[in-house]
Amino acid sequence: MARLRVGIIGTGRKKERPDIEGFFMAYTHARGYCAMTDRCDLVACADIVPEHARAFAAAFGIDADGVFTDYHVMLRQAKLDMVSICTWPHLHASMTIDCAMAGVRAVHCEKPMAMTWAAARLMAQECARRNVQLTFNHMRRFGKPFTLARDLLDAGAIGDLERIELGFPGDVYDIGSHWIDLCGMFVGEQPATWVIGQIDYRSERRVFGMPSEGQALAHWQYGNGISATLVSGFGQGTAGFWHRLVGGAGTIEIGLPDEHALRLRRDGAPSETVNTQGETVHGTTDPDDSGYHERAVADAVDALLTGRESEVSARRALNVTEIVFAIYESSRRRGRVDLPLTIDDHPLVSMIESGDLSPSTSSA
Numbered sequence: 001m002a003r004l005r006v007g008i009i010g011t012g013r014k015k016e017r018p019d020i021e022g023f024f025m026a027y028t029h030a031r032g033y034c035a036m037t038d039r040c041d042l043v044a045c046a047d048i049v050p051e052h053a054r055a056f057a058a059a060f061g062i063d064a065d066g067v068f069t070d071y072h073v074m075l076r077q078a079k080l081d082m083v084s085i086c087t088w089p090h091l092h093a094s095m096t097i098d099c100a101m102a103g104v105r106a107v108h109c110e111k112p113m114a115m116t117w118a119a120a121r122l123m124a125q126e127c128a129r130r131n132v133q134l135t136f137n138h139m140r141r142f143g144k145p146f147t148l149a150r151d152l153l154d155a156g157a158i159g160d161l162e163r164i165e166l167g168f169p170g171d172v173y174d175i176g177s178h179w180i181d182l183c184g185m186f187v188g189e190q191p192a193t194w195v196i197g198q199i200d201y202r203s204e205r206r207v208f209g210m211p212s213e214g215q216a217l218a219h220w221q222y223g224n225g226i227s228a229t230l231v232s233g234f235g236q237g238t239a240g241f242w243h244r245l246v247g248g249a250g251t252i253e254i255g256l257p258d259e260h261a262l263r264l265r266r267d268g269a270p271s272e273t274v275n276t277q278g279e280t281v282h283g284t285t286d287p288d289d290s291g292y293h294e295r296a297v298a299d300a301v302d303a304l305l306t307g308r309e310s311e312v313s314a315r316r317a318l319n320v321t322e323i324v325f326a327i328y329e330s331s332r333r334r335g336r337v338d339l340p341l342t343i344d345d346h347p348l349v350s351m352i353e354s355g356d357l358s359p360s361t362s363s364a
Contacts, residue, residue, distance in 0.1 A: 004105075004301065006033045007044035007080040009071045009095055010087035011056035025110055025137070025293070026086040030060045032297025033084075039301055044078040046071040071095065075102035082106040082304065084297070088208045089174075093119035096134065097126045106133040106304045108297060112177045113317055115210065117325040118344035124314040134314040135300040138181040141311050142295035144279040145261040146182055149245060149252050152274070153186060157264060158247030161186065164228040165244040171212035172199070172232055172327050173348070179242065181320045183228050186245060190222040191319045196336040197327035199348070200234075204359040211352055218327045230327075242281050255281040332356075 011026045026045070033040040044066040047053040057067045068074040075083075075098065083099045085092060085107060093114040099107045107127065113120040113136060127134040140146055153161055164186060168179050184190070197218030205212050215233035222228070242255030250266040261281060262274040278284065284291050296312055303310035326337045328347035351357035 003038070004040045004081040004304070005044075005079060006040050006042045006082045006084070007046070007066075007074055007078050008042070008056070008084045008086060009046050009074070009099075010085060010091075011045050011047040011052050012086065013049070013052050013055075026056060026084065027059070028291065028293035029084040029086060029108065029137075029297055030056070031291075032294035033301070034060060035294060036298060036301060039305065040082070044068065044074050044080060046074040072098065075099060075104070080104050082108065082301070085109040089113075089210055090115040093123040096123040100127045100130045100132040100134075104132060106135070106300065108135045108137065108300045111136045111138055111181075111317070112173055112324070113321045115349075116344060116346045117321065117341060120318065120321045120325075124318055127314065133300070133304050133310065135296075135303070135310045135312045136314065136317040137293065137296050138178060138312050138317065138320070139292035139296035140178050140182060140281070141185055142292050142299070143281065143283070144276040145254050145281050146185065148262055148274055148276060149243070149254055150185060152252055152264060153245060153247075157250065157266065158245065158252055159249030161226055161245055161247050163226060163246045165246065166228065166242060167231040167240070168242055170233065171205075171207060171214075172197075172216050172218070172230070172324055173210060173212055173346075174207045176216075176230070176232055177320055177324060180228075180230070180323050181316070182243060184316055184319050186243075187222045187224060187226045189316055189319065190224050190226070192220045192222050192323050192326070192339055194336055194338045195220040195323055195326035195330055197230075197330040199328065199331045201348070201352075201357055202359060210346075211348055213348065216327065218330070220323055220326070 008026045012024045030042055033042045042060055045053055045056050045062055046068040048069055050069050053067050083104050085095050089112050092109050096107050096109055114123060164183050166179050168175055199213040200215040201213050203214050218230040220228055241253045245252040253263045260273050261276040264272045264274055299311050322341050326341050329343055330337045332347040332351055
């Protein structure tokens with residue numbers, strides 16, 4: 001079987017320490033492709049900064065004729081089967097659609113999906129129209145704290161799941177996309193039916209070029225009746241965990257302050273710490289392990305080659321993104337939002353641009 005020809009858009013600059021200006025995600029994607037020597041050849045990369053592209057190429061053995069500063073040229077010349085997009089969110093939709101129109105078979109994109117709800121829907125629509133597999137790097141789905149929690153749920157360890165509680169630092173749009181995505185995994189990939197939320201934007205803050213709130217509260221319900229409650233940003237420490245899965249016969253807690261990644265509490269029994277084999281809510285501690293990002297790349301490749309739905313498919317990402325934008329829309333409306341979501345914009349950005357919301361405003 002011929003190996004997939006892979007290219008990466010947006011190599012970035014590999015800094016000593018990642019931050020909200022960049023996490024050099026292209027390097028983690030590349031490690032995933034390079035680990036599958038029987039399935040993939042990483043043959044091209046593109047970045048608007050030539051030295052960044054050349055440094056990336058040198059790190060992964062890409063020939064000089066596979067190095068580009070214009071991704072459009074790369075798409076025309078490199079004859080790619082699969083492309084990873086590792087740029088900031090406002091570029092995701094246009095780049096994804098360009099890849100689909102160029103004839104690639106699959107796009108693996110960084111999260112969040114896109115800058116607006118309309119753009120997120122459009123990129124998924126255009127890939128589906130052209131039979132292009134579209135996946136997003138919600139890589140925590142492959143970590144043992146989360147997969148073992150799902151296994152415990154499936155085994156009935158806490159009875160029927162009734163609700164999910166989650167708390168995390170950071171914003172809903174970027175950081176929240178990971179944690180809300182995991183809720184989707186726990187509820188069987190159900191879409192939500194309604195969302196109510198509130199945000200606070202008293203201090204100006206940007207993450208990957210996008211405005212982000214400093215604090216949020218939200219509550220929503222899935223189609224199967226399971227509900228979720230979110231606390232994020234300032235004050236999220238009151239939750240004391242990243243996820244708490246509450247069932248009819250106990251609870252499962254993921255990501256605890258005492259550094260235990262997973263704990264099971266069955267009604268009427270002492271709590272049990274579950275061995276996650278050195279894996280945390282953020283990644284692996286074993287330097288020889290492939291890591292969550294690489295596992296996500298491997299799953300996307302395998303899904304393409306076997307014809308199954310990827311664990312990180314666009315369908316699942318749309319479920320997450322709808323909830324994210326509905327939280328902001330609920331804050332704009334000051335009321336519950338019933339789904340499906342019918343807006344096109346990013347409500348937070350729109351409120352800022354219209355003057356309805358500014359850093360001096362105490363809440364949206």
